Amino acid sequence: MSALSRFCFAGFCLRDYYLPGFCLTFFVSLCIGPASADTRVALVIGNGAYVSTAQLPNPSHDAEDVAASLRRSGFEVIQGVDLRQADMQDLTIRFARAASRADVALFYYSGHAMQYNGVNYLMPVDATLTDEADLKRFVRVDDIVNDLQQAKNLRILVLDSCRDNPLADMLKRSATRAASVGRGLSKVEAPRGTIVSFSTQSGQVAADGTGRNSPYTTAFLKHIEEPHEIGDVFRDISSEVYDASGKTQLPELSLSIIGKFYLNGPVSVTVAPAAPQAAPRPDPCASAEAHWKAADTIGTVSAFEDHLARFSSCSFASLAKARIDGLKQKVALAPATGESRMFDGKWDVTVNCASSGKALGYTRTLSATIADGVFHAEDRDPRTNSTLAIDGQVSADGKTTLSARGLTGPSAYTVNNSAPGSPYGYTIDAQFERSRGSGKRNELRPCSFTFVKR
Template sequence: MKKTLLLGILLAGAQLSQAQHDHKFKGEWETPKVPLKAPGIVWQYPSTPQLTVEKPQLKVTVCVQSTEAVSQYQFVLNGKAFSSKARGFKKVSCGQEISEELTLTPGTNELHFVAVNSAGKTISESHYITYQTEPTSTPANPIAIAGHTKRTALIVANDSYTKHPLKNPVNDGKALQEHLQKLGFTVIFRENQSRKELKKSIDEFTNGLTDKGVSLFFYAGHGLMVNGDNYVQPVDADPASESDVQFDCFPLRQLVARMEEVNPNGSNLVFWDACRNNPYRSWKRGIGEMSHTTINPPVGTMIVYATEPGKTAQDGEGKNGLFTSELIQHIDTPDLDIRELIERIDFGLEKRGFRQPPYIEGRFRGKFTFNPSER
């Protein structure tokens, strides 16, 4: 009996030693498995989120980084996918370079890239390319556009909402009002507007515009994007459904149309420091819901949104919202063209660690600057 027990103990010890040896051998010689990762995408061209071109053909290039075989590559332009097969592939230091020549449509085009491997799908950030059908012409005295015409602005700042009040819109509106008045604007400033008050303010503003002038509308507050359109949300608006929005809120498209009608040969500018999403999750209709439709303003009208379609604009932790804090920092810069101003806003936010690139629709005739050196 004792011999049998001793033999069992010896056998168990031998098996344990062999298991430990096998485990040690396996740990020393077996290469650890690397977790699978979805592809990485780096834009080569266009390298910036926004680009303006004067030709419809554009060669775009990305660099795809993937340890696994990539099963699908797609450039997606304005919702239409272009599947790359072998054309334009090249191995470079950043990974695999893929190029495609695309045909743009007049106005603003949205472009992103999709790559798929066994670990998953990666969708790149969107780039926005504006195709100008007419070359940009520079007048003999370009700064005369901004320097020797009637300049009128309406500022609407809403923050005292019953639900989800905001901190900075009124501060933003007052700060911009001070800058615009120094720059020669006649400013109508309104805060915490009900829908009835807002309608009255817009009528006052548009009735005072004249052709060949500069008209500016600035809005800070809650904004809605429903069925592709942007809406100003008055402080008394509490829409219960999507169908209520058109009755409770004011459409930006309607205001832009009125500015263009009264001032067709001048410069119409909109600054929209508000969100561009649908905050009511219960309203969402799923994948097929339209998220954005462009206003496509004619030459002479430009809309500058604080953020891209479907995204939120941050109120900021300081005295002013993120977008407005950069706007008022640069708007007084002498001879700074409007597009350079927007680029400085974008760069300033990125430098501060915020990923909220402004989004532009439309363009002016020639150069536009708020503070021309010759006035």
């Protein structure tokens, strides 16, 4: 076998990892079939025929169409529709075993789901929900994420499952006072080598749609077979849903991948002869992703406007516009300046997060200011380089939902064992009095906040 053949069959090209076949041009066009023997497995589930809650018309169609699309992209697909608890457990066990021998693993779910105490659950069609014990009948998303991590190269979690679930209201009435039954799903930070895509933002509810497929799955089917880098594919899916919904539904997307991955080809790469060539034109979007991560971590209107000015034609432009619209809407709905000045001043903030699963607990303190009712706190730990910034508008009655963003420290203290320096975000429901306040974290893990005015 020649050096060129070995290069092709190994599946690598110019340091980018191409998962399907690709085409090399070397004096003449040479097209090779599947360039690597990568193994791809997928579990596709559509649950709609629920016994004890509202039925959903689209999940069975969603699962059928997604499974067909993934098979065209070279996946071995495990498929299930309207699964009862035992059947759902059987398929997830089959998928866990298949993922352990796969290069690429993908999990897709369409149907009812919910979060409880920061943990996300997927619902079999025969499940009932009268108290916390019934959650044992559900499938934990954390377990699916762990199964995906067995795949060698790329892991993808897709949840088109943020529909309004009436059973969640029943659980709220029976749950303990300390329990939290949140709206929609809790945010999942993507572990390294993973893409996590929700049909809408964490804590929000998505539309089931009126056509054959849900709005999210319609966009997924439109883009997933395109010969583009996989990160760009999922950004295009998010933008498509946001635009098609009239800017009311924005998918949650978390990526933690290194290198470039392609599910479909061919991708044309030119291996030039020794003759000199003109320098390639620079890619105007080459640094868009890095700049977006920085802007999203800062989370201010000016940061998103700066990104939009620099990269108006790149992948994150639509998301930047959405963030700007949302922040401006919050300002428009904020109370008049004089109504919330009673809280103005300097505050000490204590964050106390209990141990959750394998994540260790911790306590963090930082300083905050409230000016004209606008809350801002910012801290960086020089020992771990972890950061935390908290922002929001405190209303005249002291109620607020604050937004927290930052970069993680040591993996042992994160729920999904994220790599140090990974971006994260969550919200805090808080109540301020004249000189004190308290709050709780809404997503992923239980944390309490104490605010003391100096």
